[in-house]
Amino acid sequence: MITDTLDPVAPPAQKRCNLLLHCGSSAVSRGELAQVKTPKATSTWQPIPHLTLLQVVEKALLERGFTIVEQAHGLTHDQSRYFGLLQVVNHHPGHQTHKVVGVRNSHDQSFSAGVVAGSQVLVCSNLSFAGEIAVARKHTPRILHDLPRMTHDAIVGLTRYWSQHEQRIARYQQVRIADVRAHDLVIRAVDHGVMANSYIPKVLQEYREPRHREFKPRTVWSLQNAFTEVFKGRVDLLPERSARLHQLLDYEVGLN
Numbered sequence: 001m002i003t004d005t006l007d008p009v010a011p012p013a014q015k016r017c018n019l020l021l022h023c024g025s026s027a028v029s030r031g032e033l034a035q036v037k038t039p040k041a042t043s044t045w046q047p048i049p050h051l052t053l054l055q056v057v058e059k060a061l062l063e064r065g066f067t068i069v070e071q072a073h074g075l076t077h078d079q080s081r082y083f084g085l086l087q088v089v090n091h092h093p094g095h096q097t098h099k100v101v102g103v104r105n106s107h108d109q110s111f112s113a114g115v116v117a118g119s120q121v122l123v124c125s126n127l128s129f130a131g132e133i134a135v136a137r138k139h140t141p142r143i144l145h146d147l148p149r150m151t152h153d154a155i156v157g158l159t160r161y162w163s164q165h166e167q168r169i170a171r172y173q174q175v176r177i178a179d180v181r182a183h184d185l186v187i188r189a190v191d192h193g194v195m196a197n198s199y200i201p202k203v204l205q206e207y208r209e210p211r212h213r214e215f216k217p218r219t220v221w222s223l224q225n226a227f228t229e230v231f232k233g234r235v236d237l238l239p240e241r242s243a244r245l246h247q248l249l250d251y252e253v254g255l256n
Contacts, residue, residue: 026076027073028073030051033054034049034051036049036051036079036082043141045109046141046144048105048113048139048143050084053082053103054073056148056151057103059148060151061088061155064090064156066089066155067089069087069088069089070087071085079107080106080110081106081107081111082104083102085102086101087100088100097119099118100118101116102115102239103115104116106139112136113137113139114134114135114137115135115155117161117162134157135147135154168246168255171253171255173219174219174253175220177219177220177223179208179218185248185249185252186200186207186223189227189244192244192247192248194227194244199230203230206229207223207226210225210229212225220252223249224245224249
């Protein structure tokens with residue numbers, strides 16, 4: 001697992017909530033992120049610096065009244081792919097989770113520049129993301145012109161997501177679940193594209209013997225956190241996994 005904070009030289013004791021990134025990525029500071037070279041543009045493809053996307057997102061968050069309290073940044077594939085996490089707070093913080101924004105960019109045409117809303121469970125640092133990428137902008141010539149407006153609109157939408165997600169958590173905590181049903185949902189998660197078969201024993205073990213006492217009650221909330229505990233460190237895959245898992249569990253608790 002890799003972590004970083006707003007201050008890249010801060011000692012470990014000053015780190016707040018241990019934001020987790022992809023196990024195979026290299027943790028970098030903002031200064032190191034700024035040093036990544038951006039490939040030359042073509043007539044149809046306009047890559048943008050990783051730091052530029054981050055700054056656009058930061059500006060939009062600040063304009064909407066959010067305060068960024070922690071950051072983590074990672075690079076993979078020879079620095080061509082970037083994923084960052086921003087922990088944010090506003091005047092109405094949730095009691096169950098931290099609010100998190102995921103930022104991603106690529107210099108190898110593997111995916112669009114994107115922003116996604118997420119949340120982090122306070123007790124265990126587990127992450128989950130919204131069902132859809134809030135911004136997904138291809139690297140075409142007008143990207144720098146369109147990105148600020150699109151990001152601003154997305155941040156407005158993120159506030160709605162976080163409100164809905166708090167309601168989801170409350171519902172998951174209310175719905176108790178029998179072990180037989182929990183086991184069935186773990187298998188269905190494979191069919192639903194949430195994870196591969198190899199994750200089944202890990203999720204079941206985490207559900208049966210949760211490492212955090214908050215998840216000992218037999219509820220859908222405990223089951224969700226069994227999944228996210230196992231998925232720790234693969235933040236690059238979490239947006240898609242979270243969307244599918246939420247769809248499965250929302251149906252289980254009657255939210256669809």
